[in-house]
Amino acid sequence: MTTRLLVPIAGLALLVASSLPLPNAPLHAQAQPAGGQIPRAADGKPDLSGIWDTPKAPGGRGGGATVFDKAKMAPFKPGGEALFYEPRTGDPRHDEPRAFCMPSGFPSAFLGPYPIQIVQTPKYLVMVTEFMRVTRLIPLDGRAHLKDIEPTFYGDPVGRWEGDTLVIDATNYKRWSLDDWYYQNPKEYRMHTEAFHTIERLRRTDANTIAYQFTVDDPKIFTRPWSVDWEMKLHPEWEKTGLYEMVCNENNRCEGGNCAKK
């Protein structure tokens, strides 16, 4: 308890000592250009580090899960709708694999009601969600996508800076849920194919906000790529404890909703 108390006290002292003009600026901010609003790292890039709330529509509050708005989606290709909607069958292993501790995949793991910590270095952007501590290690060195690899739940992301915007391009996804079982339609949920390609554009617009544009490109389902514009909000107060541990298998005593057998 004493150690836990010392951490926020030390952090507060650092905040005061740095004399940042904005009270909610992150503790790790290393440079503040004159008249500038956004913290920058030592290499001059905007610093995206910090603990952030889940991406939401601008103005959205709270920690609720985010789902894609159907109205934002491109039209289906012929046959695309059947690939997109996965009917629920009543078998929880099919309908809700997360209940058996299977991965949520990207992006759904990062759309739930859990904080996301970003750690930025010149070589990597690290994104960790408290939800099962899923981690994305995104290289920023300009490398190409991996070739001849098996598709995965979280894909193969590579990042690059376009001015002050960080662009993350990811491919090599396994066919899996698009926006999760947070999508609550009792008859179906929504999937992407193995052709899924995502483009994220992160731009820190002020000390507390990342404008987060998410583009879905699934040429087997949609006639064209389509995008949503979300925001991530900084929560410096969550730095006091950091992300909590979340382990699916620790006491998953009601898997698939079948509690009675336990």
Place this chain on the structure above:
Amino acid sequence: MRPRMLALVGSLLAVVVVPLGAHHSFAAEYDNTQPVKVTGTLTRVEWTNPHIWFYLDVKDDKGVVTSWGFSAGPPGVLQRRGIPKSVLKVGEQIVVEGFRARDGSTNASGGTVTFTDGRRVFTASNEDALPQSAK
């Protein structure tokens, strides 16, 4: 620390319950057309991931005791909300409101817990269901 903790708990009054799953789909496991409200004695607390569980002995009019199990939020989510493990004390009488499991058992989601002194804590999974006054 303790007074602060109690103040936080006290601020979580006037709760609106919008049960949604966080680790897995609420709809797959619980029936939102089957709300339950039971009063009983807290017998066990499993303050573990991915969801805490707590158990009540509930006595009916004939004196028959039934054990109920309630699944609530992940420990980290509750802690960030200002609800530590010490809030739930074995032996204490509490009222729990939630929704029954689809399997017909005496398990349910544990949306809110009300203590004998009137304090109420929001224990469900989804942070979005927090009352505005608690944010």
